[in-house]
Amino acid sequence: MKKAQTEIIGLAVIVLLVSIAILFALQFIIMKQPTDITKEYTYKELAANTLSTALKTTTDCNNMQLDQIVTSCILGESTLPCSPYQNPCIYATEVFNEIFDNTLEKWNMNYYLLISGTQSSPQITIGTPCTGETTPSSPCCPLPNSIMAKLDICS
Amino acid sequence: MKPQKLKIFNGIGKQIIILPRKSQVKMFETIAILVIFFFLIVLGFSFYAKLQKITAQREIAEKTTDDAVRIAQEIYYLPELQYTEKNDPKGAIDLYKLNHTKSIIDLNPEYYFNVIGYANVSIQSIYGEQLIQNPTVIYFNPKTDYSDLITTHLPILLYNPLSGKYSFGVIDIGVYI
Numbered sequence: 001m002k003k004a005q006t007e008i009i010g011l012a013v014i015v016l017l018v019s020i021a022i023l024f025a026l027q028f029i030i031m032k033q034p035t036d037i038t039k040e041y042t043y044k045e046l047a048a049n050t051l052s053t054a055l056k057t058t059t060d061c062n063n064m065q066l067d068q069i070v071t072s073c074i075l076g077e078s079t080l081p082c083s084p085y086q087n088p089c090i091y092a093t094e095v096f097n098e099i100f101d102n103t104l105e106k107w108n109m110n111y112y113l114l115i116s117g118t119q120s121s122p123q124i125t126i127g128t129p130c131t132g133e134t135t136p137s138s139p140c141c142p143l144p145n146s147i148m149a150k151l152d153i154c155s
Numbered sequence: 156m157k158p159q160k161l162k163i164f165n166g167i168g169k170q171i172i173i174l175p176r177k178s179q180v181k182m183f184e185t186i187a188i189l190v191i192f193f194f195l196i197v198l199g200f201s202f203y204a205k206l207q208k209i210t211a212q213r214e215i216a217e218k219t220t221d222d223a224v225r226i227a228q229e230i231y232y233l234p235e236l237q238y239t240e241k242n243d244p245k246g247a248i249d250l251y252k253l254n255h256t257k258s259i260i261d262l263n264p265e266y267y268f269n270v271i272g273y274a275n276v277s278i279q280s281i282y283g284e285q286l287i288q289n290p291t292v293i294y295f296n297p298k299t300d301y302s303d304l305i306t307t308h309l310p311i312l313l314y315n316p317l318s319g320k321y322s323f324g325v326i327d328i329g330v331y332i
Contacts, residue, residue, distance in 0.1 A: 005184065
């Protein structure tokens, strides 16, 4: 075989290898899931609905709604008229935990709930802050303006 | 096409080695290039087929999620379930209506099939007042030859008009593909 022929075969092999590499690279790029708008919408709806529904729920404590208990906790207004949970923050956390254990936990979703007021007021936090992609709940809920409630669902 | 003949003599006798001609070498080259070309075509085609399959699967999954969200919205606003005051919906499901919804749906299967399609819909109470049947199945219409069942959950408020209490509930929607 002449030298030129050997070079041509070598070139063909290189072209072949480069083509295979490009195809593999393309495959990996395409296989990577893009940000799914529908999924994001569903997660956002889920976060918003979970939080707003939970806050409107009537609790076992004197038929108070959860948003009233949360407001009492953040504003430090009063203790609760029900035993054994007289601290509104502890009681609100208990109720949120019961709801999340049977919903988001059951559906294998990681989440982070943060309800806060001013810097000096107490906070309610449940779960661990999301590290990767996050779908936050929309601003919601029948809470006074100084209270911020946010539920993040980690994607 | 005649091959080139090369005569080599050694001590035992005559030996003939046949070497290919230049045109034969060229033909071999052409065949090799064609083989590589077809290999690339097959590789490209298999890649394209795989890509199409992934795209189709993604579209099906997206459509199913869309369907589940649409069904959830339809169910949420069904007058058969909504708690209303003087025809004003209050954004909650009436527990007393819920107990009779399945019988209404069973009486009009064609109408509800057009609205919901092949799916299962149930409502369960998570916190607060428990339902008579928890979960309460309000629609059950499985597809006979389905490849997958995708379930979506949507939290909702359940309202008891007699006690005036709100409970935390969830609509579970299973859509058949």
